[in-house]
Amino acid sequence: MQVKLRACTCINDASLEPRKQAHVEENLKRSRKCVYNFPYSSSCLEVVGDNTRKSRNVRQLQMATxxxxxxxxxxxxxxxxxxxxxxxxxxxxxxxxxxxxxxxxxxxxxxxxxxxxxxxxxxxxxxxxxxxxxxxxxxxxxxxxxxxxxxxxxxxxxxxxxxxxxxxxxxxxxxxxxxxxxxxxxxxxxxxxxxxxxxxxxxxxxxxxxxxxxxxxxxxxxxxxxxxxxxxxxxxxxxxxxxxxxxxxxxxxxxxxxxxxxxxxxxxxxxxxxxxxxxxxxxxxxxxxxxxxxx
Known part of the structure; x- marks a missing residue:
């Protein structure tokens, strides 16, 4: 069954401390539904996956200013x-x-x-x-x-x-x-x-x-x-x-x-x-x- 996750915004990965970044990635793996507000980007990260964790497809959508x-x-x-x-x-x-x-x-x-x-x-x-x-x-x-x-x-x-x-x-x-x-x-x-x-x-x-x-x-x-x-x-x-x-x-x-x-x-x-x-x-x-x- 396909599960469509909520759109979310993201800051540059480099701007996160390594431990915080690991925590974010872990939360994404667990819930597959999260929202992060990033001050420098108006893009949306849409993740589509299935509940058997076989595969995930990540698509970057850029919102115009x-x-x-x-x-x-x-x-x-x-x-x-x-x-x-x-x-x-x-x-x-x-x-x-x-x-x-x-x-x-x-x-x-x-x-x-x-x-x-x-x-x-x-x-x-x-x-x-x-x-x-x-x-x-x-x-x-x-x-x-x-x-x-x-x-x-x-x-x-x-x-x-x-x-x-x-x-x-x-x-x-x-x-x-x-x-x-x-x-x-x-x-x-x-x-x-x-x-x-x-x-x-x-x-x-x-x-x-x-x-x-x-x-x-x-x-x-x-x-x-x-x-x-x-x-x-x-x-x-x-x-x-x-x-x-x-x-x-x-x-x-x-x-x-x-x-x-x-x-x-x-x-x-x-x-x-x-x-x-x-x-x-x-x-x-x-x-x-x-x-x-x-x-």
């Missing part, structure tokens, strides 16, 4: 002139913050569950965010303000990785996704009128093949919706819609995966094309709406 993530996402970042999208004034604007944090050396994404007392989408898994207000300077300002209001995340604790291309949701709302890194020790303070729960999942979870896929129509085109189900605090939680789609695409880039993701019957996306066509598609959509409004 925030600086590396910024370089990965630069080609999708709308702050660069060649992919800027001008959102028409009459379009309803909203923003979300997509917070990433390192947990046990692996990048996770933080999501919230909407309060059950809310009139729309009660109990649904979402990112922190909301509609843009007049006082907001831009989409980033909206995402930061809403995140502080909903979960107590201070703007100074947010390191923006990229502003991803806007996308249309619910038919007439233009959503700006702001991807950011937050401290691993962040402790949310919930606004219980809006948020029921906060939890985080490893990005690698969204590259597994256990989602339920459904087909629906948006702007006369078929698109796929992937639903991922997890048990959180003993309760079944489902991540779907645009939230799961963003998580899948972001996972491709963050983990530099070779996997392909399909969000429509016609296209497969990889780490280099994840958000490549979002900006142009949104521009075309705005142009179509402008023409229709003149009719």
């Amino acid at each position: 925030v600086l590396e993530l910024k370089s990965y996402f630069q080609k999708f970042d709308v702050r660069y002139d060649d992919i800027q999208v001008v959102i028409p004034e009459k379009i309803r604007k909203a923003s979300v913050l997509i917070p990433l944090l390192l947990v046990d050396g692996e990048w996770h994404v933080l999501v919230t569950v909407r309060a059950k007392s809310l009139r729309k989408f009660a109990g649904v898994v979402v990112f922190p965010g909301g509609f843009q207000e007049k006082a907001d300077v831009d989409g980033v300002d909206t995402a930061l303000r809403e995140s502080e209001e909903e979960i107590g995340l201070k703007p100074d604790d947010v390191d923006i990785i990229a502003i991803l291309p806007p996308t249309m949701v619910e038919g007439d709302i233009c959503l700006t996704p702001v991807l950011a890194a937050i401290p691993s020790d962040f402790r949310p303070v919930l606004n219980t009128q809006e948020v029921l729960k906060v939890f985080y999942l490893p990005l690698s979870r969204f590259l597994r093949d256990d989602s339920v896929r459904k087909t629906w129509t948006f702007e006369n085109e078929e698109v796929y919706s992937h639903t991922f189900t997890d048990i959180i605090d003993g309760e079944k939680m489902s991540t779907s819609g645009s939230v799961s789609s963003f998580c899948m695409l972001i996972a491709l880039v963050v983990l530099q995966s070779t996997k392909l993701v399909s969000l429509t019957p016609k296209n497969f996306l990889d780490k280099d094309t994840a958000f490549a066509h979002h900006a142009e598609y949104t521009r075309q959509l705005f142009e179509t709406k402008k023409i229709l409004n003149k009719l």
Whole structure:
């Protein structure tokens, strides 16, 4: 029987005293499940073995730094002139913050569950965010303000990785996704009128093949919706819609995966094309709406 051990981080072996190193190795042999926090590395050591101790396979997984993530996402970042999208004034604007944090050396994404007392989408898994207000300077300002209001995340604790291309949701709302890194020790303070729960999942979870896929129509085109189900605090939680789609695409880039993701019957996306066509598609959509409004 194959036993998959928990991911763990490690310091350089040379930095351990010989007796301590021997103790670590002995513990690994005994339990095959241990976590070491190393200050100089963000790598994960994944050990796969069997309970007969016949063989073990050790694989080193390197997690990207925030600086590396910024370089990965630069080609999708709308702050660069060649992919800027001008959102028409009459379009309803909203923003979300997509917070990433390192947990046990692996990048996770933080999501919230909407309060059950809310009139729309009660109990649904979402990112922190909301509609843009007049006082907001831009989409980033909206995402930061809403995140502080909903979960107590201070703007100074947010390191923006990229502003991803806007996308249309619910038919007439233009959503700006702001991807950011937050401290691993962040402790949310919930606004219980809006948020029921906060939890985080490893990005690698969204590259597994256990989602339920459904087909629906948006702007006369078929698109796929992937639903991922997890048990959180003993309760079944489902991540779907645009939230799961963003998580899948972001996972491709963050983990530099070779996997392909399909969000429509016609296209497969990889780490280099994840958000490549979002900006142009949104521009075309705005142009179509402008023409229709003149009719």
